[in-house]
Amino acid sequence: MTREEIAQLVHSAVDLGALVRQADLKDKAAIYQQLGLTLTYDSGQQKVRVEMNLNPHCAVTRGLPVGVRGGT
Structure with a gap:
């Protein structure tokens, strides 16, 4: 590039x-x-799980749990 x-x-x-x-x-x-993003909020843990399928030919998604604090 x-x-x-x-x-x-x-x-x-x-x-x-x-x-x-x-x-x-x-x-x-x-x-x-x-x-292709999926965000799932877990109120008990105050975390959002973000998943994104990077391969359009694959049904498996990837995700990373993150903490949510303040205004985010």
């Missing part, structure tokens, strides 16, 4: 992050679905 292609990719990722932050709940759900 050229330097310009990498810069464009980075800028588009930043724009996507801003888009998701500013979207209303219905739009966020649609964005997450389009990206």
Whole structure:
């Protein structure tokens, strides 16, 4: 990839992050679905499990539990 292609990719990722932050709940759900993301909140542990299937030909998803604190 050229330097310009990498810069464009980075800028588009930043724009996507801003888009998701500013979207209303219905739009966020649609964005997450389009990206193949699944977020599951466990209120007992106060954690969100984020899963994303990186291989469109594989039914197995990957996930990483993360803690949620404050305004996140």
